[in-house]
Amino acid sequence: MTTVTNPAAPAPAPAAAGPPGWSVVTRVGSVPAGRRRLRYAAGRVIVYLFMVWVTVTVVFALPRLLPGDPLESRTDINGSMSPERHAALTATYHLDRPLVTQYRTYLTGLVHGDFGVSIARDVPVGTLLRQTMPWTLLLVGAAIVLSSAVGFAAGTGAAWKRGGRTDRELLIGMTVLNAVPEYVLAVVLLIVFVAVIPVAPIGGGATPFTQSYGILWKMQDVGRHLALPVFALSLGMMATKFLLVRNTTVGELGQEYMVAARAKGLSPRRMRYRHAGRNVLLPFVTVVGLQVAFAAGGALFVETVFAYPGVASIMLPAVNQLDFPVIEATFTILAVTVLTANLVVDLLYARLDPRVATA
């Protein structure tokens, strides 16, 4: 931030300065701003599609390049399997086909939303995903919303009262939280709220055998099970966002447009959110987007600690058993979600700050 530009500040009646529709943006270069923005968006989407293809291919190729046999997970108790049965199963899962054919089948399936059948569990992957995906989405979504709201509010608040006691304490606390991995936080929460003060359920997504209970009770039950995992996943992300927002806001508060805003006699609330906050939003949105990737990884840990019935419960066994279809499906969905989040951030960024697309 070198200039005093503030997109949030009310424009000083541009119509008076030139012909109707005059603005700085349209005069940069010869191409109109609208088309520049469109070109920017199209470029982002093309890169995105390319990345999705690369990811899908890597996810297909990497596990298949490994030594190991996914059918090992299907051996009986004696750990043996007759050659005929092995051959039959190999044929069932198309593992005898050439890689190119397997790749084509895989891509066709993906386009149709068909992820194949799990080798280790002999269940369609779609069924497994329907059982686990909603839990992970609930957990990750709640954690991102919670950490963003608290991180942003606390960050601007601390910057507003910078140098004060609360600011210093928050700064130290958040720096510590930022350094601690989420599985450590999860176990600490488990120790505190399950072992020492038993107030929370030890794990799982909901209490089993409660089908006959009312909807309100069920929602409450899900919430109770969700609380600790969400905290474990949010705290680290919240700390990262707090530090970013606090430091960026401190920088913005020293800018000249803030002096102008104060001179105009604007209320502190307006200055804090509409002027300083608006400019902090840019780096903030970037970090929120990047944290989707982080949350997706962190959810694996947190779900494992709390035995949460999310995607980790099928993903980690699949990795150990070389269950190709499940590996492919879970990793592809994860990677595509993250890439999509990044695309959304890029496009949103251009909307928040038109200079990105037009410069």
Place this chain on the structure above:
Amino acid sequence: MNGGQRTIGWIGLGILAAFAAVALASSWIPHDPSHLFRGQYLRPPSRHHLLGTNQIGQDLASQMLEGARYSLLVALMAGAGALVIGTTVGLVAGWCRGWVDTAVMRTVDLLLALPRLPLLLLLGLYVGRDTPSVALVIALLFWPATARAVRSQVLTLRRRNHVRAAIGFGAGSLHIVCRHLVPALAPILTTQFLLASGRAVSLEAGLAFLGVGDPNRMSWGAIMQQARSTPGLFYGPAWFWWMLPPILAIVLVLLGMTFLTVSLDHRFNRQLSRHVPGAA
């Protein structure tokens, strides 16, 4: 504030030095970490077993010491690996500029955007789960951050007068890089190394915690994994000497690295702002 930063730095250094000393004192490990003491299952801390025993009668204090050595080893190897790759790439990108720079930085952006942990799981399958492989995979995932920091630093350095003077005297690229750039980059490289090592510690423990680490090593993460997969752990007292020590160890090492990084960062930034008016 200044004194506070310095104190924090010394605390961090002290913590790290203590762990390094413990890790190096290899002959001091009281028992073989994998030896099974028959009949002494889940014993609380005592004179014979300083941190008690686990569910199959292994001495937890010995496992913790073994784990310290392993964690710090992985941290050093992965941190150094990420540093070497990141510095080389960053130097090349910042020095050559042009299409090399564009290509390299696009790759860096791409790698930074991908979800690391799942990628680590997949790559770990492919490369293997022994110690050097784990370190290598972590290094392969964490060099982009270093590369980006080094590149931006090189871009400002090459405009400095002494570098321009060297170019004017006809110095070769290699000479300038080794003689002028690398020494000036030392502060950034130090903090980047600490950052990468910290991430390596937490990721290595995390992998073992998920049960996909080196199966032949008794790391902190592996101790946590065994404790976590014991049913009813949190309904008894055993978590106190079984789960808590590895957690405290990980947190302490990470805090030590963070404190040291914060303090060094502060110090280097001050130096920078003194030499270059307007920087920082």
